[in-house]
Every structure is written in structure tokens, then in C-alpha cells.
Amino acid sequence: MQTLTETQELKAARRKAITAGGIGNFVEWFDFALYAQFATIIGFHFFPSNDPTASLLATFAVFAVGFLARPLGGLLFGQYGDRKGRKAALSLAVLLMSGATLAIGLTPSYATIGVAAPALLLVWRILQGLSAGGEYAGASSFVVEYAPVGKRALFASINPVATALGTIGGAMTGLIVTWAVPDDALEAWAWRIPFIVAGPLGIVGLYLRSKVEETPEFSAVLKQTENTGKQHAPVVEAFRTTKGRMLILFGWSALNAVAFYLLTSYMVAYMTQRVGFEQSEALGIYIIGLVAFALACPIAGILIDRYGPPKVAVGSAILLAALVIPAFGLMETATLTSAIIGLSIYGMVVACIATLTPLLMVDLFPVHIRYTASAVSYNLAYAVFGGTAPYFATWIVARTDIGEMPGYYVMSLCVLGVIVATVGMTKMYRGNKVQDPEIAKVMATV
Known part of the structure; x- marks a missing residue:
């Protein structure tokens, strides 16, 4: 039986964990999203070409290469986080991301x-990829391990919300700079300002994460390791004991990666180059779509906690498959209102998929290998599918001259999502309870 003081201390620790995890995630994705917001201008400065599409493709190719570093980042940060603690790994991740983003803003152009x-x-970009590879899995473990029984999905929603808010912050910064300076100044030097802002933000994230304690679940595992004196090998054990669960997370993360990175890393370039909006208009539509995504995430968390991950997973994948083409069709009309509605619809459905992902990253794996197993499988999916999504979408639209083509790609991944949910998740869950005895035992003590 917990005393009143213990309960108050636990609630205070949860608030700190939410703040540190959320704000750290905000900083990470503020930095990570800036590259996509200024993809067209970056292409002009670093990959000069007479063909704007060729420059943009080269920019997105470097964007994709950065994602290839994510599995390695997940492996390195996962090992470190499972052995030394989530707090230490996450502090290093946010510092690495901010430093690399600042460096992008300070790097001279091709002409120089x-x-x-x-x-x-x-x-x-590779350094950003290493950092991102360690961030999301660690932040998911950090926040959800503090969650009370019956609210794990609601707590899991904090991570996609923070990611969206960080992306919105990057877009807002870009929008302010776009409005504040003439177009020629923006293209010449002002685009660098948001990247330079990343430095101070990283210090803030580092400070906040230094003030929070390790989660109760990991602290118990760490104490047991210290008592026995045995060191474990998270990577070896993860692949030896949880291959099936890693495959479930990989499959669901593939859908999440494509759907989310089309939302966050493709839409501004799509709306400016394909649809014909001005940069400021495209950023405004984009911000509203991300706000819709962020507002939908806690609602999705409540639904998952009530009805269970398998049902919500199947429903959200089918709903996205049904709505993605109409959503792109609304954006293709090139009217401001229709584009806002189309992107907002898309964002709200993607929110359900994105909220499920951090919950699966925690529920599917035992505490002592959770960071490693989730980070590797999640980031492998993002390396293969997420990083290539903007490039593939740009290429296929240029090749076919059909703006809705990326939507058909999303639909194909929705089929994979339904298969993963019906075949994999239903074996792991009964209702909203995870069936794995080892994991269930740990969850019952939180």
C-alpha cells in the first residue's frame, strides 16, 4: 500500500518525466524538421542545378541518407540506455541533434x-540520424514507464504530440523568418536563422533532462543488475528472445514512417512546387495540419486505452486507406480552405497510428532490453520507409504528374498495417492487456 507521500512523490516524478520527455522530444524534432521546411532553398545552395526538381531530389536524397544512420543510432543509444539508463542516453541524444542542426546553419554553400x-x-544529417535513432525509443520508454495502469496509451500520446509541436515550432520559426525578410534575403542568408536557434534550444533540453530521475521500472532492473554483478547483452538477447515482437513493431512502424514523414517532411515542398502555393501559404496550411494531428493524439490514446491496441490499429489503418486519396484530392484543388481540410483530415487519422507506435515500443519488450529492441526495429523501418518517403513521393509525382500518387503508396502500407494488427497484435494483447507474462508482471507493479 502506497502512503500519501509516496503517491505525491510518484505524481511529481511523472510530471517531471512528461516535461523532460516531451520538451526533449520537442527540441529534437524542431531541429530535425527544419531540413524539410527549407528543402527547396537548401537544394538551391548545396545542390545547384538548372532543374528545380533535380535539386529537390538531391536534397531529399541526403534527407534519406540521414535515416540510414538511425538504426545504428538506435543500436548505440539502445545499448547505452539499457545498461546505463534512459536519462543519460536521452541527454546525449538531444545535445547531438542540436549541435548537428546548428552546424547545418553555419556551413557555407556550394558557391563558397x-x-x-x-x-x-x-x-x-548522419549525426542527426544517429541522434533521432536514440531519441524516440528512449523517450517512449521514459514516459510510458511512468504511466499508471490504464493510461499507458494516453501517456504514449505525449511523444507524438511533442514531435508535432516541435515540428510546428520549426515551421513557425520558418514562417516568421519568411514573413519578416524579403524573398531574396530569405534565399541568400535568412534561411539559416532557424538552424542557428537550435543551439540554445539544445541546452534547454539538456538541462531539463538532467533534472529528472530514472523510471521506477528501469531503476528496479538496474538495482538487480548491481546486486548480481551480471552484465547483459541487450542486442544479443533482443534478437534471441523477441524476434517476433520486433517484427510486429517493424511492420507497424513502416506504416507510421511513411504516413508521418509525408505529413511532416513532404507537404511543404509538395504544396509549393506541385500545387503552387506560396511558401508562407504552404507553411500556414502545414502548421494547421500538424495542430490537427497533435489534438487528435490524446484522443487516440484514450481510445486505445479503452478498446485495446489491436482494434484501434485495424480501424485506423482502414480509415487512413479510405481517406488518404480524398485528402490529397482536396489539396490538389489549390484552394486554401480545401488544402487545410485535406491535410487536417490526413493528420488526424495519422495521429491514431502514431500514438500506437510508442505504446508498442514499450509493451512488446521486457524492461532490460526494451530500449535496444524497440530502437533497432523501429529505426530499421524508418530507415527503409520513412527516409525514402519524401524522395519517392517527389519522384513518383514528377514521373506521373498525378498529385495523389503518394496516397496510393500509403494505401499499400495500410494493408501491411492491418495484417500486423490482426496477426501480430492480437497474439500479444487480450483486450488492452498485454499477454506476455514477463511484461504483464512488470506492468502490474507500476
Whole structure:
């Protein structure tokens, strides 16, 4: 029986965990999203070409290469986080992300230093990828491990909300800069301002994460390891004991990756180059779509806690498959109101898929290998599907001249999502209760 003081201390610890996890995630994705917001201008400076589409494709290719570093980041940060603690790993991740983003803002263009410019850009993107590979899995473990029974999905929704708010913050910064300076100044130097802002934000995230304690679940595992003196190998154990669960997370994350990165990393370029909106108009539509996504995430969390992950997973994948083409069709009309409605509909449905992901990252794996197993499987999916999504969408639209083509790609991943939910998740859950005896035992003590 918990005393009143213990209960108050636990609630205070939960609030700190939510703040540190959420704000750290905000900083990470504020930095990570800036690249996509200024993809067109970055292409002009680092990959000059007479063909704007070729420059944009080169920019998105570097965006995709950064994602190839994410599995390695997940492996490194996961090992460290499962052995030394989520807090230490997450503090390092946010510092690495902010430093790399600042470096992008300070790197001279191709006109100044030649081929060294795109080479350095590639290095900074790889460092961003390493950081992102460790961030989301660690933040998911950190926040959800503090959640009370019956509210794990609601707590899990904090991570996609923070990700959306960070992306909105990056877009708002970009929008303010776009409005505040003339177009020629924006293209010449002002685009660098949001990247330079990343430095101070990273210090803030680092400070907040230094003030929070480890989760009760991980602290118990760490104490047991210290008592026995045995060191475990998270990577080896994860692949040996949880291959099936890692495959479930990989499949669901593939759908999440494509749907989410079309929302956050493709739409501004799509609406400016394909649909014909001004940069400021496209950013405004984009911000509203992300707000709709963020508002829908807690609602999705409540539904998941009530009806269970398998039912919500099947329903959200089918709903997205049904609505994605109409949503793109509304954006293709090139009217402001229709584009806002289309992107908002798309964002709200993607929110259900995105909220399920951090919950699965925690529920599917035992505490002592959770960071590693979730980070590796999640980031492998993002490397294969997420990083290539903007590039593939840009290429297929240019090739076919059909703006809705990315929607058909999303539909194909929705089929995979339904299969994963019906075949995989139903074996892991009974209602909204995870069936794995080891994991269930740990959850019951929180």
C-alpha cells in the first residue's frame, strides 16, 4: 500500500518525466524538421542545378541518407540506455541533434566551398540520424514507464504530440523568418536563422533532462543488475528472445514512417512546387495540419486505452486507406480552405497510428532490453520507409504528374498495417492487456 507521500512523490516524478520527455522530444524534432521546411532553398545552395526538381531530389536524397544512420543510432543509444539508463542516453541524444542542426546553419554553400558543402551537409544529417535513432525509443520508454495502469496509451500520446509541436515550432520559426525578410534575403542568408536557434534550444533540453530521475521500472532492473554483478547483452538477447515482437513493431512502424514523414517532411515542398502555393501559404496550411494531428493524439490514446491496441490499429489503418486519396484530392484543388481540410483530415487519422507506435515500443519488450529492441526495429523501418518517403513521393509525382500518387503508396502500407494488427497484435494483447507474462508482471507493479 502506497502512503500519501509516496503517491505525491510518484505524481511529481511523472510530471517531471512528461516535461523532460516531451520538451526533449520537442527540441529534437524542431531541429530535425527544419531540413524539410527549407528543402527547396537548401537544394538551391548545396545542390545547384538548372532543374528545380533535380535539386529537390538531391536534397531529399541526403534527407534519406540521414535515416540510414538511425538504426545504428538506435543500436548505440539502445545499448547505452539499457545498461546505463534512459536519462543519460536521452541527454546525449538531444545535445547531438542540436549541435548537428546548428552546424547545418553555419556551413557555407556550394558557391563558397564547392563539393565540401554537400559533403558536410551529409555528415550533419548522419549525426542527426544517429541522434533521432536514440531519441524516440528512449523517450517512449521514459514516459510510458511512468504511466499508471490504464493510461499507458494516453501517456504514449505525449511523444507524438511533442514531435508535432516541435515540428510546428520549426515551421513557425520558418514562417516568421519568411514573413519578416524579403524573398531574396530569405534565399541568400535568412534561411539559416532557424538552424542557428537550435543551439540554445539544445541546452534547454539538456538541462531539463538532467533534472529528472530514472523510471521506477528501469531503476528496479538496474538495482538487480548491481546486486548480481551480471552484465547483459541487450542486442544479443533482443534478437534471441523477441524476434517476433520486433517484427510486429517493424511492420507497424513502416506504416507510421511513411504516413508521418509525408505529413511532416513532404507537404511543404509538395504544396509549393506541385500545387503552387506560396511558401508562407504552404507553411500556414502545414502548421494547421500538424495542430490537427497533435489534438487528435490524446484522443487516440484514450481510445486505445479503452478498446485495446489491436482494434484501434485495424480501424485506423482502414480509415487512413479510405481517406488518404480524398485528402490529397482536396489539396490538389489549390484552394486554401480545401488544402487545410485535406491535410487536417490526413493528420488526424495519422495521429491514431502514431500514438500506437510508442505504446508498442514499450509493451512488446521486457524492461532490460526494451530500449535496444524497440530502437533497432523501429529505426530499421524508418530507415527503409520513412527516409525514402519524401524522395519517392517527389519522384513518383514528377514521373506521373498525378498529385495523389503518394496516397496510393500509403494505401499499400495500410494493408501491411492491418495484417500486423490482426496477426501480430492480437497474439500479444487480450483486450488492452498485454499477454506476455514477463511484461504483464512488470506492468502490474507500476
